[in-house]
Structures are given as structure tokens and as C-alpha cells.
Amino acid sequence: MVAFGKKLKQLQLQEWHGYYINYKLMKKKVKQYVQQIEVSEQNRDYVLMDFSRVLDKQIEKTVLFLLEQQGQLASWLSNLGEQHEALIQQNDAARISELQEAYRNVGRDLLKLLYFLELNAIGLRKILKKFDKRFGCKFTNYYVKTRANHPYSQLKQVFKHVGISAVVGTLSRNLADLQDQQESFISIYDQPALSLPDPIIESIKAAVDTLTNSTDFLQYIGKHALILEDELSTPSDDDVDERYHFMSLLLNHASTFLYMVNTYIIVPTADSYSLSLGAAATVCGVVIGSMAVAQVFSSVYFSAWSNKSYMKPLVFSSIVLFIGNTLYALAYDLNSVYILLIGRLFCGLGSARAVNRRYISDCVPLKKRMKASVGFVSAGALGMACGPAFASLLETNFTILKITFNEDTLPGWVMALAWLVYLLWLLVSFREPSHYEKVSSMQQESSNGMRIGEAGLETGVSKTGVSQPLLLSSVEKQQDEDEDDDQEFDISEEGSEENHKPVTSIVSAYKLLTPSVKVQLFIYFMLKYAMEVLLAESSVITAYYFIWSSRNVAIFLACLGLTVLPVNVIVGSYLSNMFEERQVLLASEVMLCVGIVLSFQLIIPYSVPQYVCSALLTFVAAEVLEGVNLSLLSRVMSPRLSRGTYNGGLLSTEAGTLARVVADGTITLAGYWGMSNLLNATLLPSLLICICSIIATCFTYNSLY
Template sequence: MARNRPIPSGCCASGDSVGIRAERRYYINYKLMKKKVKQYGQQLQQGEKDRRRVLKDFSKMLDDQIEKIVLFLLEQQGILASRIEKLGKQRAILAEQPDISAIAELREAYREVGLDLIKLLKFVDLNATGIRKILKKFDKRFGYRFTDYYVTTRSNHPYSQLQQVFKHVGVGAVVGALSRNLADLQERQGSYLSIYDQPSTALKDPIIDMINSSVDKLTRSTNFLRFLGQHALIVGEESPSTAEEEEIEDQKYHFMSLMLNLVNTFLYMVNTYIIVPTADDYSVSLGAASTVCGVVIGSMAVAQIFSSVYFSAWSNKSYFRPLIFSSIVLFLGNVCYAMAYDMKSLTVLIIGRLLCGMGSARAVNRRYISDCVPARIRMQASAGFVSASALGMACGPALAGLLQWKFKIYMVTFNQSTLPGWVMAVAWLLYLIWLWISFKEPNRATDVNDTQQNPPSVQRADIEQLENGLAQPLLRDSGSKQDEDEDEEADESEEGAHDSRKPATSIGSAYRLLTPSVKVQLLIYFMLKYAMEILLSESSVITNHYFNWNTSAVAIFLAILGLTVLPVNAVVGTYISNMFEDRQLLMVSQIALLVGIIFSFKITSTYSVIQYVGSALVTFVSAEVLEGVNLSLLSSVMSSRLSRGTYNGGLLSTEAGTLARVVADGTITAAGYLGIGKLLNVTLLPSLVICATSIACTFLTYNSLF
């Protein structure tokens, strides 16, 4: 910023030409507000103040703090604009009298402005974090929904200063000016095109990339790749990497190993859904009711509840060995599934599916992308993970529709029921061979050695200037034990300075990190997975009973549903999510899902194909939109301690979704005892109740979802 009054940037490295230090008065006074919250609690207990007076005083104090931030933000934006204007005059002179060395110096001057803009954006982000924390602290101490009142009255007001902090728009002009001038100063090899004549992606300046990343974090803008990546809860908010860190990441990264993880993801999803069109016929051929298909399909999910935990823990030590184990178990599981027909054993059939669930290595696949893929391509890898899952979901039923042959070799029967098992067994055997030959275990010693030789303070010195120094005024004074005790007393669940970066060490510790808004997000995830599993798992039984569809027709129907995943996410991730807030989309998609469930009920004496297919499409598409928005929002409101380690947010969401599938498949089998004629309505009723409950919970926590 301007040298006479720079923005706060923490302690600068010695020799820094700017020589700036953080000034506390520009930040939200988080320490003072914590003390005020404690004082208000004591005053309420002693009867010195009533609740209404406390709310009024605290609101005014918070308004003053936010106004201080906003005015400083606007002032600094003006200073940045003034600096760019002065540099523009220099650029105009150089346009008439070109000088290569002067152009290089001018480009660096523009980049310095860009770095100062990044500092300003991080300043805003830290203050936004402080506002969120103090609102949550107030609600927790007083048991009052102050956040609802404050966010509603301030964010929707035409003169809202709160929106300037969370959804500021003035920085766009500064970013545009920097982008245009830096682009004009690049060597264009005779091209006279303006940046407005080419896509913005053509600009490769790292400063512009860093600015755009900071702006995206504040405004929650997104794109298709980021939206898909958030489905996997892999892509987090990342800081710029140093050259040393990028070199370490490159040493761990191996393209073929990444491809093997994505193929594992694809094959597992194919394995999950390839039996859905034929599971009811297979159950009947073994002497069971067609609705036992719920147990057959759901047994894989039952085992996955446990496999997700031990695979996540195993990935702390190795990636290769758990993938080998997964492939072997899945091969054996599919052989058992296929052999159950000739053995006339429903038990062997279920054991086969349990083994398939025990081989679920999705936790390893996700962890590999998070830990071993360089940050610059992690977003694309995460999108690949989700795309592989979606394609596997579509290919599974489609492949089942093609496997309509029937023949015997010796005593082994091959038909539409057993061929899915045999085909997947061969696929996993070939994958196992490819894995053994091509996978490269990353060198975990690299992290340890580098940490010992190059302490983090040296590796990340530049980043600390942008982050750690800025954070100090927002936090308590270093060495103040009294403040630490007060903070822990005020909110025991809040992360302390010492443990704020440690991952959760157990399911219990992970659960204690869940705020009410995160719990609601997990409930929504449970609900949408339950509704989707009911729709998919009972589709063969329902369509055969009401419409006499054969296996091929069911397979085509399920494949079409699966193929809607990527187009729907492309539209939502590219356009809709940038037009509306995540919480707005969350509420609307839940209501649309509720409508789809309601129209799925059989109310009259007739039940048409149009009603079933139309309601199924509404239900499935709404659930897909809801899943993307839900996980996008979850990745924003979830504690940073749940972004890594064994018991991470990805594991928690996987467990919630898998549990939903188990309950849904169990519901189908249990409802089958009432008769197939009642199956549809009986299984839809829990979906209706859970969906209505999740909508109510979303409404109650709506203003904390920011």
C-alpha cells in the first residue's frame, strides 16, 4: 500500500523495503469482545442487565467494529486505485518510448500492488473469521439465536456493512485494472489483442491467480472443477506454495498412481450398481422374496461403514498395500457373488457383497489426492474423482443391461444374475496386475526430512508475511495464559492455539468439532443419500410390478439417471452457484426433492410410467444438486481440523452417506413383508419425514450457514 500508511501485514522480514507492521486498530477487537461476552454473562446472572439491553449493547459494539473494518477497506481500495493510476501514466510514457528494463520494473511495480491487494483481501478474510467466531461464542454462552437476528437485520439492509465484509464488490475494478495492465506488459510476439479479446484463462501471471483465489474465497464464487472437487471434500482453501514445497509435492506425485486411484474409484462404483437391475431376480432364483434385494444391495454398504475407517487409518502408512488388499477382497467377493447361484446359497451371495464392501478403498483414493497430488492440479484430480464415481454409477446398470447371455461351462452357470459378478471379478484381477506393475508408493520420508532440514518458519517465510503476521492482532497476546483460560472457559469446543492445527484423533473428537450447522449438513447428506438409495435399489421391483419392465429397461432407466450427474453439476457449478448463495440453493433443492418424493407416492388406483419416471427424475436431479451444494457449503463451515488426518470430514460424510444406504436398503426388505403392493408408499414415507425434518433444521440454522 502507500508507504506513509500501509495496510497491516504483520512482522516483515528484515530488509523489507516497505518495513510495515500490523496496527491493531484496523482489526476487529476480538479480545475485547470475548471479555465483553463474559462480562455480559456475569451481569445477566447478577441481574445488573436484562437480556434486551445486552443484545442492544453487543449489537452496537459489533456494528462499530464492522464499520471500522469497512471504512479501512474502502480507504485502502482508493489508495490502490491511486497507485495503479500513477503506474498507468508511466506505462503511457513507455508506450511512446519503449525501454525493456523500464517495462520489467513497471511490471514488478504492478505485481507489488497485486501483493498488497492480496494482503488486504487476507485482512478482510481474517476479520470475517473473527466475526463468525464471536457470533458463535455469543450464541453458545447465552443460548440465544443472536446470529439469526444480527445476520438477518444487517445483511439484508440496503446500507449493509456486513455484506461489504462477506460479499464485497469494490475490489473487482482493482483486479480488472491489474489484470489488464499486466497482460499489456507481457511479451505478445506481435499480437495487438486486448485481454477483452481473449478468455481470462489466458492470463498466467501467478499474482493474478493468487488474487483470484483470494477473491473466490471471500465471495464464494466457483467454477465447474471447483464445484466437482468439493463433492469429494478434498479441495480446501489453499495458500500459495513456495518453490521448495512445490518441489516436494512433485517428488511425491506420480501420474500413473493417480490414474490407478481414479480407476479404482470408477470400478468400485460400477461394482456397486451393476447388480441393481438384477438383484431382485437373483434373490427369487435362490428362493427368497424379490424385496430381499434390499439386503443384497445394502450388505455392501454395511461393510463399507467399517472399511472406510480402517482404510483411512491404513492410508496414514501406505497407499499401495491397502489398494492391493482392496483389489484381492473385491475379486473374492465377486467370485462368491457369482458362485452363489450354482451353490443355491443366499448366504454365499450376501457374503460376496459383504466382501465387496470390505474392499471399499474410497478413503484411500481421496486421501491420495489430498496428500500426494500437487496443489496446482489437485482441483482437477478432485473433479476427476467425482467424475469417475458418476461415470461408474451410470456404467454399472448399463453394463448389466448388456449382460443378457445364458450358458454353462462345466458346472458353472453364466446368466444375467451371475455375469455381473464374473465380469467384475475379471476386471479387478486385471486391475490388480496393473496396480502391481505400475503403482509407485510416495516417499513419506520426504516430509519428515524436509521438516528437519528446513523448518516451517524458513520454508514459508513469504506466506507468513501474508498470513501469520496478519493473524496476530485478531488473536490474543502471545504468552497471555489468562486470556487462554478465559477463551477455553467461554467456549470449550473452540480450537485453542496449541491444538488448532491438529487433526481429530477419534470419532468422538471429530464429533465434538461439529457445530450445529455442520450437523445439519450431515443430516441433509444422510437424507439425500437415503432418498437416492430408495429410488435406485427398489427400481427393479417397482417397475416390474407396475409396468412389467425387463432387466434391460431397468438398466437403461438407471443409466439415464446416472448420466444426468455431470451435466447437472456443470450447470450448477458454472452458473447457478454464482447467481445465488449456497444456503439459498440448499433450501430450494431440498424443497424440490420433497416435491419429487410427494409425487412419487401411489395415491390413485393407477400408477403411470410418466408419473414414476417424472418424479424419479425430479428426485434424483434435486438430490444431485443438493449433494453438490451441501458438500460445497460443508467444506466452508467445517473446522479446518477435519480437513486432514484419519477422522476427516470426507470420512464423516462417507459414513453418513453409507449409513443412509444401509438404512434405506434395510427399509426396502422390511417393507417387503407388507406386500409388494405397499412397498412403494411404505418406503417413501421415511424419505418424506426425513426430508421435511432436514428442511426444518436448515431453516433453524439458516443464518449460521455463511
């Protein structure tokens, strides 16, 4: 495995070698600081100040070079603009074509500059993480707060590339003008849709989006899947293409959809089913939560199983879910609440979401992975909405062979049939791909000519066609002295922290969790807790205060579920591009807190408008929060958690599942204080946890840069 520092060096454009942030030098500095602090704890303040000074000098070197190159690009564009003006009165197709190519050559050099920026941004993030980990302090929080928020910030030039947008705008406008030269003189600013996008501009826009974390709806939705990619990964799609099979991917999404339907189809009737079996209505919390209890364990063994196979765990999942739903339906005629709970436990043991997520990560080519992730998230959101909707259609009551079919048992029978049909479809159509680990070593070997993120930037970009060289002065090459000592440090540091070898235990995974990651996982726990309290107790609360029928509850929950995709469209297409993700994160936490406060029964009588409006605000805020939370989590989480059994997806799933278990248990326990106190008793923990998450976010806010 190539250490991060060496991989970073291999990716650098050699003619600009002296202008990159010197990751190797800073790594040596960290090693020296460790030795100094071991001698005297009094050196800690000196270390913090000295490392800040080193970072400032490195960033300044990079930024000044960046500004120099931006000026050179601007000069070329100015010269080309003069030629452009001369062509306005002519109709020379050959000269127009030459000028278009000259503009594209400037665009290619701009791509090189964006590639230069991205490597520096990645190196800077890595060294800050390393420093925090080695010294157990919040240096990143201090450094970003004092540098990024300063009016003369140079750090913003690295992460926000101020000024490059103007260059992109000039290129776009002139290429569009030349494209339409023979037809019209309409500017892109007047009617942008009339001009066909130039490929080089599309590549630049993708690179800019990668640097700024700018996103669109598909990217935003795809991040919900938390399928992590290393920032310097080198995927080889040749091997992945061989494993890709569209029908198998469709079956993978169908499993996600059916499982979410299975989870929420019983929510409107869980309280009435519990009452019919002689239990209290609030036992619905245990009935709903028992599925989540089992999922805590099933997520681990399904994640481990997916190291060897994808089809076998999906087959096992379908069989277990068929049995679980059958037991759930038979509990009515057997008059046993224990059979009811066992049935739901079986359903939780059949949760294959870890396999669904892993299949996309391992078996879908990179160019199709974003859309596959969107399909995975959308299937879950659609299943969440369809579950209660299907339940509203099952209001009937008849008996066949002494087996009762009514609104309580039909959800079980319908899902049992659905899983049986799915199992047959799976056995006929699913194609088991080759084992991922057979090709993982080949993927890890590739380190030259690699792409960065989704921008499509490569080290072998085309050279400029402009007569002047891009660099006006020679670059002084840095000498690689002390190579043996640095290599030893690579082995000790990078081998344990930044290589791509998956972690092998939950303890190892926990050690990789920085304070920022822990806070993001806590936020995920909080939002899932709040959502579960809202959804799981909805049938009990609405029946007690408003005398709603199961059908009314089902329609209400379905309407809440249908808000998922529209809300994500708004956030993914607009809010995430207007504000930083950390700003949206904090704002959505505050809105969620407001929604919880408005849900309390402080006014008698408790009204339908109050409940519906507060529930809608809570649910929407939680949905917005989930998107930005998982997006930030994917950025701050170690790349070692991108694959293997104990991956980032498993950790987030476990955090969310544990939240559901605790929330459902809270509902059942609160029932002992009486129905009149149930609502406030369950909302109070949600409020306290939400306030704690807001405080924790404020403490780690600057580390989310």
C-alpha cells in the same frame, strides 16, 4: 502447535496492524462473558448485546480502513489513466512498459488489501464459532441475520468486498489496452478472449474467488471429495512432492471407479436373482444394502489403516472384493440366498473409499490436489453410470464345468476378474509413499509467509512502485498487555478447539459438530436416502408397473448416472456464481421434495412419463444438493476434522452409508405390504425426511454465511 490467535497475528501486515479485527480482544471478551454468566444467568441478554456492539465497532474500523484504501487505489488509477490517455497518440515502448508496471504495482497493493480482507473474514468466522460453542446459543444466526440483511450492512463489505470488482475491472481493461496498444484498440468488453491475461490480474481474480466462494467447474467438482483444508494451513509441497506418484494416483482413482461399478452393476438384476433363489423380489433391498451395512464398519478400519499405509489396505480391499464377487456369482449354482448375501457383505468389507480420499489429501501436492479431487469424484460418477451400462451387456446364458454364466451371475464374475486384474496392476505399479505423520510435524511448524487458500497471497508481496506510501497516516500500534493471561486462555481454548491435532475417537469428533454441521450431515443422509430408494427399487417398480426387462432398467439407470457431470458443469460454472450456496442448497432441497411428491402413485394407471420425469427430477436435484452440501460442510466443519482416522470425509461417508442401509431396509420391509403399496410406502419416509431437512436448513440458514 501455534494457537489460531497467534498464527493470525503472525500473518497480519504489520503496517496495518491497528486496522484488523482484534481477535485477541474479542477472545478476552468471550472469557469475561463466561465468568459473568457463571455469576448470574440474568447477564446473558447483556452479554449478547455487548458482544454485538464490540463486533460492530471492530467491523466498522476494518470497513472504514478498507474504504480509505479503495479510495487511494482509485486515485492512483485515475492518475495513471491520465498518463494512459497521453500515450494513446504515441508509440513509446519504454513508457508503455513503465505504465504497465505501474498498473501492476497498484494490482499488488490490491492483493495486499484482499489478503487483509481474507484474514478479517477468517477471524470473524472463528470468533463467531467460538462464541456459539462456549454459550451453546445461535448468536451467529442472529448476528448475520440482523447485520448482513440490513440495507446499510457493513458485514457485507468484509465478506463480499463491495467495490473491489470495479478496481479489478479498471486494472484489467487498462492492462489489456496497453498489451494490445501496438496492434488494435479492441476493448476487453468487446472481445475478452483476444487479450492475454496478465499474471497480476489472474492472482487478483483467484483472491476474489476465494473471498466470494466463487468457483468454476473443477473447483465445484473437487469439493465433492470433501478433502478438508484448514483456512490457515501452511502446506509444504516439498515433502508432498516426494510422496506424489502419478501411477499410484491413477490406481487410487481406478479403485474408486471399480468400487462404484461393483455397487451398481447388480441393481438391474438383483430382484430377478433373488427370485431365482426362492426369495421375494423385494429382498433385492437387502442384497443391495448388505454391501452398505459392511461399509459402515469397513470405512472406520480402512481410515485407521491409512494412517500407516496406503498400499496394504488397497491390496486387502482387492482380495476381499475378489472373494465377495466370486461368492455372489456362485450363489446361483449353490442355490443359496445366504451365500449371495455373504458375497455382498464381503464386497462392503472391501470398501476402500476412505483410503482413496486420504491418499489424495496426504500424498498429492496442493497445486495438483484440486485436479486429483476432480478425478476422484469423476471416477465415482463414471462408475455409477457404467455399472448398470455394463449389466445391460451381460444378457447371455451358458454353462462351463457346471458353473452357470447368465445375466444374474455374470456381474459377479466380471467384477471378480476386474478386481484380480487390478490387484496384479496394483502389486506391480503402486509405490508406497512415506508415512504422512513423519512430515506432518514439519508442515505444522511453518507459520510465516504462508499462502491463504488457493489465492496465492503471501505476506511478502512486492512493494508498490508508486511514489506515495500506501498509508497516508501513521498507524497507532496496540499494546500487548496481559500477554500471560491471554496465553493461558490460548492454551485452554485453542488447544482444545482450534489446533490441528486429529481427533482420536468418534465421541471427540461428535463434540466438534456444531448445529450447522449436524444439519449438513443430516441433509447428506437425506439425499443419499432418497437416491438409494430411487435406484435400489427401480428394477422392482418398473417390472411391476411397466414390465421392463433388466436391460431396460440398466439403460434407464445408466442414463440417470450420465447426468451427473453435465449437471455439475451447469451448477459449478453458473449457478454457484449467480447465487449463494445456501440459496442453491435450499432451492435444491425444495426441488428434491417436489420430485418425491411427483413420484407417488396417486393416479391409476401409473405411467412411464410420470415415473421417468419424477425420477429424473429427484436424481438431478439430489446431485445438485450433494455438491453444495459438501461444499458448505467443508466450510462449517472444524479444521481438526481435516485429517486423522475420524475425519470429515469419514463422517460424511458414514452418514451416506447409513442412509443407504436404512433405505434398503425400508424397501425390504415395505415389500411385506405387497407390491401395490411398495412405491408409496418407500416414498413416504423420503418425503418426511426431506421436509425435516428443509425445516432444519431454515433454522441454520444464517449460520451458513
